[in-house]
Amino acid sequence: xxxxxxxxxFSSLRKRIMAFxxxxxxxxxxxxASVSYNAIYTMQRDKxxxxxxxxxxxxxxxxxxxxxxxxxxxxxxxxxGTVGNLMETYISAEGAYSQRxxxxxxxxxxxxxxxxxxxxxLVMYYDPASGKASYSxxxxxxxxxxQSLPSVAGIGELKYQSxxxxxxxxxxxxxxxxxxxxxxxxxxxxxxxxxxxxDITTDMNSLTESLYMPYxxxxxxxxxxVTYSSNSTAFAAGQSLMLSGExxxxxxxxxxxxxxxxxxxxxxxxxxxxxxxxxxxWKNHMYWILAIALLMxxxxxxVLRRLINRPFRLIEKEMRTFGKGYMGNSRYHTxxxxxxxxxxxxxxxxxxxxxxxxxxxxxxxxxxxxEIEKLAYQIxxxxxxxxxxSVRWLAVMHKQAEIEKFVSSLIFLLSYNLGKSEETATFxxxxxxxxTYLELQQMRHDFEVNLDIAEGTYLDTPVARFILQPxxxxxxxxxxxxxxKLEISxxxxxxAQMVRIVIRDDGKGLSYETLALLQRDTPDQQxxxxxxxxRYVRSMLESFYGHKARMSIESTPNQGTTVTLTLPFLHPxxx
Numbered sequence: 001x002x003x004x005x006x007x008x009x010f011s012s013l014r015k016r017i018m019a020f021x022x023x024x025x026x027x028x029x030x031x032x033a034s035v036s037y038n039a040i041y042t043m044q045r046d047k048x049x050x051x052x053x054x055x056x057x058x059x060x061x062x063x064x065x066x067x068x069x070x071x072x073x074x075x076x077x078x079x080x081g082t083v084g085n086l087m088e089t090y091i092s093a094e095g096a097y098s099q100r101x102x103x104x105x106x107x108x109x110x111x112x113x114x115x116x117x118x119x120x121x122l123v124m125y126y127d128p129a130s131g132k133a134s135y136s137x138x139x140x141x142x143x144x145x146x147q148s149l150p151s152v153a154g155i156g157e158l159k160y161q162s163x164x165x166x167x168x169x170x171x172x173x174x175x176x177x178x179x180x181x182x183x184x185x186x187x188x189x190x191x192x193x194x195x196x197x198x199d200i201t202t203d204m205n206s207l208t209e210s211l212y213m214p215y216x217x218x219x220x221x222x223x224x225x226v227t228y229s230s231n232s233t234a235f236a237a238g239q240s241l242m243l244s245g246e247x248x249x250x251x252x253x254x255x256x257x258x259x260x261x262x263x264x265x266x267x268x269x270x271x272x273x274x275x276x277x278x279x280x281x282w283k284n285h286m287y288w289i290l291a292i293a294l295l296m297x298x299x300x301x302x303v304l305r306r307l308i309n310r311p312f313r314l315i316e317k318e319m320r321t322f323g324k325g326y327m328g329n330s331r332y333h334t335x336x337x338x339x340x341x342x343x344x345x346x347x348x349x350x351x352x353x354x355x356x357x358x359x360x361x362x363x364x365x366x367x368x369x370x371e372i373e374k375l376a377y378q379i380x381x382x383x384x385x386x387x388x389x390s391v392r393w394l395a396v397m398h399k400q401a402e403i404e405k406f407v408s409s410l411i412f413l414l415s416y417n418l419g420k421s422e423e424t425a426t427f428x429x430x431x432x433x434x435x436t437y438l439e440l441q442q443m444r445h446d447f448e449v450n451l452d453i454a455e456g457t458y459l460d461t462p463v464a465r466f467i468l469q470p471x472x473x474x475x476x477x478x479x480x481x482x483x484x485k486l487e488i489s490x491x492x493x494x495x496a497q498m499v500r501i502v503i504r505d506d507g508k509g510l511s512y513e514t515l516a517l518l519q520r521d522t523p524d525q526q527x528x529x530x531x532x533x534x535r536y537v538r539s540m541l542e543s544f545y546g547h548k549a550r551m552s553i554e555s556t557p558n559q560g561t562t563v564t565l566t567l568p569f570l571h572p573x574x575x
Contacts, residue, residue: 025297033290037283048213048275049247052256055207056268059200059217063176064261066119067160070178070194073113073123074158077192078182083109087125087135088184103135110137119196121175122168126191134190138168146191149177150227150237152219153263157181160262162219162228163198173197204230213274216253220265234269243267249275311339318346406443409436416466425465427458427499431490434468438476438486447480452489458499462570464544470533471503471563479507479561492569501565510555518553534563541567 078084083106090102114120114137124136126146133140144167152162161177177195184190200217207215218235219228224242229235247256254275257267395403416433431453438449475486487504510518518534534553541549548568555561 022298022301025301026294029290029294029297032293033286036286048254048270049256052215052254052268052270053247055215056256056258056266059203059268060258060260060266062199063266066176066196066198067178067260067262069117069119070176070196071158073117073120073194074178074180074192076109076113077123077125077194078180079184083113084182087190091184091186091188106135107137110135117196120194121166121171121173121197122177122193122195124193126179126193128189128191133193139170141167141169146179146193149179150219152221152227152265153260155263160264162264163200164228166195166197167193174201200230213270216269218267218269220267222263222265224265241267307336311336315339315342318343322346322350402443406440409440412436424462426460427463427490428460430463430466430468431459433466434472434488437469437472441476445476445480446482447476448483448485450485450487452487452491454491456492456494458492458569463567464540464549467537467540467565468501468503470537471565474533475503475505475507475561475563479505479509481507497569499565499567499569501567502562503564504560504562506560509557509559509561510553511557515553515555541565545570 076082076084077087079088086102086106086109090099090106093099093102110123114123122136122138122140124140125134126132127134128146131145149159149161150164151159153160157180159179161179163174163176166173166175167177174197175195176198177193180192182190182192204215204217207213214231216229216231216234218226218230218241220241221227224240226235226237226239226241229237235241243255243257246258247254249255249272252272253269254272255267255269257265259265391403391407395401395407412433416429435451441447442449472486472488480486485506487502489502490499492499534551538551541551545568550564550566552564553561554564
């Protein structure tokens with residue numbers, strides 16, 4: 001069983017890697033083939049359908065424009081139009097001379113119409129009663145009949161004809177035409193006929209040659225009967241072509257259909273064999289690409305197996321040597337950068353382990369010394385506080401009230417600074433510390449302090465610890481003279497949920513260079529005095545509030561300095 005498991009389930013890592021690579025490569029090849037086939041099929045289908053829809057749209061737009069131009073010409077030949085008005089006057093005119101002049105004007109205006117429309121060919125009035133044409137700008141064919149025109153759409157007096165041969169005797173051009181029945185005031189009924197040259201044949205030939213696709217363009221009337229076909233062998237005139245929707249595929253053709261602005265149907269068809277021709281070509285190419293890719297993947301698998309097998313054996317050998325306690329560097333050059341880096345990192349790991357062993361021995365020796373130093377650091381502040389308490393009680397015993405008050409205030413400041421007075425600092429405790437400091441300083445210096453502190457619930461909200469006393473200390477020690485004045489105002493803004501603290505002195509102020517140095521966010525070796533305290537306050541604000549708090553400094557030499565703090569409300573945390 002063990003032999004079977006080793007043989008068929010690949011217990012070796014190298015065998016598993018080779019097996020996974022082979023399966024992965026084959027799976028990727030099959031997946032690539034499937035995705036490529038679907039992508040090519042979808043791309044080919046969408047490309048042809050999009051191309052057919054675009055070509056059909058172009059042809060429909062050109063035909064709509066042509067029919068619109070023809071319709072405008074027929075409007076000019078109605079009694080309300082320019083030519084029709086002359087014709088109305090001609091019919092009602094008396095005298096041969098007047099009729100001759102009017103006849104000349106009618107012919108001249110018809111000539112202007114054809115001249116201004118280069119695609120226009122034949123324009124005329126046709127009398128259905130006599131079967132004769134009047135004021136035709138070109139000679140007619142002898143076998144012409146109005147009923148032979150292939151009408152494709154129309155409403156009332158207007159009829160639109162699909163492409164047909166020109167009625168001009170000397171022209172074999174393919175044209176589209178519009179007929180319009182008009183009545184004049186004396187009851188005369190005439191039919192206006194206008195035609196314009198169509199480029200459908202040229203366009204279809206160009207599409208067929210450029211895309212190698214034998215398109216067929218078919219016009220159908222409202223009943224679904226074919227009135228024109230660019231390929232009469234595929235679809236003959238009079239044949240029924242009933243299609244529903246805008247596009248689809250029949251047994252023999254792929255088609256795209258639309259309806260013109262004037263009600264005619266126009267369909268572009270392509271044989272199914274040509275529709276799939278490019279897909280068949282792509283499939284054959286894809287089979288060859290797939291076969292070559294599989295061959296290359298098989299060869300790549302063999303090469304990878306050869307490249308990976310030797311480095312793995314070297315790694316296994318190095319691990320066994322390291323397990324026996326050998327810490328020396330080993331140099332291997334496998335020719336593969338990744339494995340060479342692994343061996344390099346393995347040597348680095350050996351050196352690091354050796355250093356770690358030495359560091360552990362040294363740290364064990366220093367541990368006892370650090371414990372002793374830690375106890376000393378803990379004893380020193382307590383010793384200082386106990387000594388100050390002894391001095392305070394000595395002052396009380398000798399009835400030295402000022403010394404007792406001074407030492408008590410100093411004890412309070414040290415206790416607050418060491419974080420022993422309370423767990424959370426509030427605006428009220430910060431103000432109390434600031435006032436205590438000012439009382440201590442007023443025992444030495446003769447300066448005036450004006451406090452304007454608004455009452456409110458904000459006084460009991462949390463605040464960063466020890467931020468007011470350093471600013472006040474800077475003002476007292478570096479700004480105020482002996483008879484100076486210090487103004488401090490604290491006002492809350494309940495709407496904005498902010499507290500504004502302004503500390504202003506009328507001392508000697510700061511120079512512009514010193515002010516620029518203090519406004520830096522980064523520490524500077526030249527920041528002494530003012531700079532050390534303000535850098536501490538700025539650090540505390542950033543640590544406690546993030547970017548929500550703001551501190552600004554304004555100073556003018558010999559006029560004083562103003563420090564403004566804008567702090568947000570913070571609600572007390574629930575224990």
